[in-house]
Amino acid sequence: MEKEASKLMTKMEMIHYIIENFDFFENKENLICEEIGDGNINYVFRVKDINSKKSLVVKQADVLLRSSGRPLDIYRSKIEAEVLKLENVLSPGSVPEVFHYDEEKSLIIMEDISDYKNLRTELLNGKTYNHLSDSLADFLGKTLIPMTDLVISREEKKKNAKKFTNPELCDITEDLVLTEPYYNYKNRNIISEGLEDYVNESLYENDGLHLEVLKLKDKYQNYSQTLIHGDLHLGSIFVNENGIKVIDPEFGFYGPMAYDIGNVWGNLFFPLAHHLVVKGDENYVSSLKNLITETIDKTIKMLEISFDENVKNKFLMNQEFKEYYLKEIISDSFGYSGTEIIRRVVGDSKVIEVSSVEDSKQRKNLDKLLIDMGIKLILNRELLNQGQDVIEVFESLA
Numbered sequence: 570m571e572k573e574a575s576k577l578m579t580k581m582e583m584i585h586y587i588i589e590n591f592d593f594f595e596n597k598e599n600l601i602c603e604e605i606g607d608g609n610i611n612y613v614f615r616v617k618d619i620n621s622k623k624s625l626v627v628k629q630a631d632v633l634l635r636s637s638g639r640p641l642d643i644y645r646s647k648i649e650a651e652v653l654k655l656e657n658v659l660s661p662g663s664v665p666e667v668f669h670y671d672e673e674k675s676l677i678i679m680e681d682i683s684d685y686k687n688l689r690t691e692l693l694n695g696k697t698y699n700h701l702s703d704s705l706a707d708f709l710g711k712t713l714i715p716m717t718d719l720v721i722s723r724e725e726k727k728k729n730a731k732k733f734t735n736p737e738l739c740d741i742t743e744d745l746v747l748t749e750p751y752y753n754y755k756n757r758n759i760i761s762e763g764l765e766d767y768v769n770e771s772l773y774e775n776d777g778l779h780l781e782v783l784k785l786k787d788k789y790q791n792y793s794q795t796l797i798h799g800d801l802h803l804g805s806i807f808v809n810e811n812g813i814k815v816i817d818p819e820f821g822f823y824g825p826m827a828y829d830i831g832n833v834w835g836n837l838f839f840p841l842a843h844h845l846v847v848k849g850d851e852n853y854v855s856s857l858k859n860l861i862t863e864t865i866d867k868t869i870k871m872l873e874i875s876f877d878e879n880v881k882n883k884f885l886m887n888q889e890f891k892e893y894y895l896k897e898i899i900s901d902s903f904g905y906s907g908t909e910i911i912r913r914v915v916g917d918s919k920v921i922e923v924s925s926v927e928d929s930k931q932r933k934n935l936d937k938l939l940i941d942m943g944i945k946l947i948l949n950r951e952l953l954n955q956g957q958d959v960i961e962v963f964e965s966l967a
Contacts, residue, residue, distance in 0.1 A: 577612065578674070580604075583627050587616050587678070591669070593625060594618050602627075610634060610641065610819070615681060624683070625668065630675040630819075642737045645819040646675040651733070652796065652818035653679070660711040663704075664815050682814045685807035692803065692840035693922055695853050702863035704813045705806075705833055710871025713826040716796040719894075720879045730793045730823035738799065738820045739790075746912045747786040751779055757917045761936045762929065768915060771940060781947050785904045793823040801832040802909070802920070803839070827898050830868060831905025837861045838910055838942060838963070839922035845967060846935045847926055858963075862956030869899055869955070900950045903959070907946030914939045941966045 578586065580602035588597045599619045605626070606613025612631065617624035630646035633639065650670035657664050665680040691698075698704075718726035749755060751772050760768050772778065798805070799820030807814040841857040844850050872895055880886055913920045914936050923939070926932040945962050946953070953959055 576674075577629060577631055578676070580614065583614055584616060586676075587625070587627070591678070593668070594621075594623060596620060611646075615683070617681075624681040626665070626679050626681045628677045628679065643675050645735065645738055646670075646677065647672055648733055648735055648821050649817070649819040650677045652798070652821040653677075655716070655796065656712050656798075656815065656818070659715055660708050663708045663711075663813060664818075682807055682816070685809045685814050687804060688806040688808045688813070689803035689836075689840075689921065691808060692837075692857070693843065693925075695844070695848075695850065697856055697860075698808055698810065700810075700812065701808065702860055702867050704808075705864050706867035706871045708813065708815060709826075709830055709833065709868050710875040713795050713797070713829065714872060714875040715879050717794055717826075719876070719882070719885050726793075726823075729796060733796060733822045735799070735820065735822040739822055739824075742799065742820065743786065743790065745916055745918060746908055747782060747789060750908070750912045750915050751775075751782055758915045759917055759919070760915055761932050763933050764936055767937065768940070771944060772911065772915065775944075778944060778947060781904065781950075782908060785901065785908060785947070788825045788901060789828060792825045795823065795826045796821060797824045797826060797829045798832075799824065799828070801829045803836045804920075806833075825898075825901060825905075827901035828905050830898070830902040831907075832909050834861070834865055834868075834902060834959075835906030835909035835943075835946070836913075836920075837864060838906075838939065839913065839920050841963070842935055842939050842942070842967075843922040843926070846938060847928075847931050858960050862960055865956035865959060868902075869895070872898065899954070903946050903950040903953045907943040907950070910939050910943035910946070914943070938966055 583602050584600050587593065587600070594600060596618060600616055601619055602614050602616050604613065605615045606628070610630070612629045614627045615624050616627055630643050632641065632643050634641055647670065650667055653664050653667045657666060665682050667677060667679045669678040670676070714720065716726075716729065721729075744755070749757060753773065798815065798818045799822055800817060801815070805815060805817045807816065837857070837860060841854065841861065844857060845854050876891055876895065912918070914923055923935060926935055942963055945966070946959070949962070953962075
């Protein structure tokens with residue numbers, strides 16, 4: 570699927586491209602272009618009319634990572650555009666609308682979501698959104714079950730699995746999330762000072778944990794269940810008072826839906842642990858516990874509703890099969906929550922809730938709490954059934 574590198578466009582070339590190919594802007598004389606992305610993989614710009622304030626976003630992929638210069642298959646850009654289009658059909662308004670995809674230039678032109686704010690930053694700053702648990706659960710329920718072959722034909726599902734094959738970005742996940750935190754064979758892990766012995770014993774030499782992580786890794790690699798986002802952390806979710814926008818599905822492929830669910834659930838523990846250990850804000854800690862409980866419980870309910878609404882094949886509507894199917898998803902979701910938490914603490918792709926902590930004692934306590942939580946989620950995933958179960962585990966460690 571690899572293709573030749575497309576020429577990266579300058580800001581002025583992007584403006585001319587928009588003018589020549591779209592009627593989006595009425596007045597084409599007052600357009601400006603500014604870079605708004607600081608990611609490692611792509612180049613993201615906003616083209617805006619300085620008078621009307623009307624704007625759109627242009628995202629261009631390159632064959633080289635911006636930081637390291639490592640080659641990366643540019644086909645990921647097409648995957649991202651196609652996933653966004655599908656998700657906008659399944660959950661209208663929950664992702665930026667794609668106006669145009671130029672395969673030759675690996676260029677996506679999409680809705681500007683500047684009215685929304687980064688969810689990770691918002692929760693770190695102590696913000697609350699009353700709709701958030703509903704919005705997260707609704708998105709997961711509407712986008713995951715409908716793309717399985719419980720709903721679409723077996724032929725269509727297999728064609729989709731081929732279309733969304735994404736080996737290079739999956740390989741990143743298989744290493745950074747599901748291997749290196751437990752087997753540091755590339756020596757890329759970054760451990761807080763004073764936790765080296767603990768990490769060695771708890772993660773590197775823990776055979777029981779390795780067995781359970783390997784089970785989850787095997788499912789990630791070999792269970793082509795549904796079209797997943799593949800990198801659904803809090804930085805990929807934007808929020809305002811009206812709802813959410815999910816972005817950046819370039820890691821999308823046909824994999825286990827529990828991986829997406831687990832990424833959302835797991836990432837909510839970062840602001841919770843941060844506010845508990847670093848800020849000591851009891852009221853907001855309580856609010857975050859409620860958010861986690863409600864998000865987990867509502868997600869489970871939405872999966873049940875989505876199954877009932879979308880599965881029409883009489884043979885597949887077996888009640889005991891439905892219970893087995895959903896129970897496995899829920900258990901694995903708790904497991905992938907754990908792998909996400911651990912990799913963000915010991916791996917080299919940390920989250921700001923962890924990396925921003927300068928006090929060494931607080932950082933050590935925060936890291937250990939999160940690692941302990943991740944291990945518990947992985948090892949006990951089949952015993953967990955609802956949000957309150959998980960909060961009780963967290964409280965037993967905090």
